[in-house]
Amino acid sequence: MYVKGQIVLAADHRLPADQPLRPKHHPQPATMKTSLLAALLALGYHYSKTLTPETVLQQLFDMNAPARYAFVSDTDAPKLAVIDLETNRQTSLLELAQPARNLTIHKTLGLLAYNDGGDRITIRQLGDHSEKNHQLPHPVTRLQFDADSPWLIAGGADRITLLNSESGETRTLDGYHHISAWLYSPLARQLWILDDSPALYRYSLNEQNQQRYPLPDDWHDLTAAAISPDEQNLLFGATTASNQHLGINWNTETATIAQQIPLTAPLVQPYIDNNGQLYLYISRDGNGHIIPRNDPAAAQTIYAPNPTDRYATGWLDTRLIAVGQSLKSWNLYAPAQAQEHDEQPLPAATRALFITADSKTALIVSDNTPAITAYDLRDGGLQTIALSGIDHPQNLIMGAGNTLCH
16 A cells, blocks of 8 residues: 555555464565565655655654755745755745744754744744744744754843743743843753843753853953853853954853953854864954864964855864855864865855755855855865745755754
């Protein structure tokens, strides 16, 4: 019996539990068995090559699927493009309830949460396409699922709401002056909140309590953060009252500043490789620093595109890529001994950068460009994947990436 892409035995063909299996008097010739096997393989191959959009979405439950399909949203249109990275083409265009300016995916529960920047979140069940709206007490600036539970984190300008996507229960964290950035650490189930008061907050989802750590009074414009795999070092950026831009290494165990790195412009973002051995700070003007964790004195200065919009590591952390209106990459075969590898133009300023789970490919979305640039981190090859129905790309996400802990 054939059921939606699966070959199963009909119920009345199963042997009763107490009936012994007896050899048949006339076994099938080997040639017939071979022919049957070939037919089944041909059927499976044909089916795999004729995937429908519905099948694509249902296969998100497969552990391999989150590493296969990319989702691209539009700034203004309520649409979502689905890209199959095995064929490097768009397979479908989904209609949404609102533009997905904020977007996140839960790879094990098969949920897609999105929001247009207002106070309403839509959660889509990718199995049956059903959707449910949730009203929050504040506008949303960013969304992220907890990987091991149904909890969704919805950040705002001065509040953060935790929403249980199954029960609808909410917990709102407030009392902040202005939230500059926040980081969720899934291993420790801790939320780090950078507030312009200025202060750093640590909230535990398990214990439901919060600690506040004051920061120097003259710090402002705190940036996005990164945390080491062992949870001991939190990196972020700050600007002082004298307009000195800094990269900060905060020791989470002692609640003290472990290191300050002078920068020539505001920090784009900090970055820590998956081994937790390299700390990277690149400012918006492209000036950057690669600092070995165990030997800070061996820091190296690099020069990325000016301006730099995003950066990350890939190809098993042996390649660094920085993108803006162009891309530049370096070999990282030895700590703090980066060798420039490649530089190529991009269509426009970078809106999103995502490294695939196998760490081989960087997916780049450029402003007002209806296409994805796929950059091969191994050999520097570029490929353009056209987008249909997405004129102003906003976000690019996948269910799985190459970043393990931060």
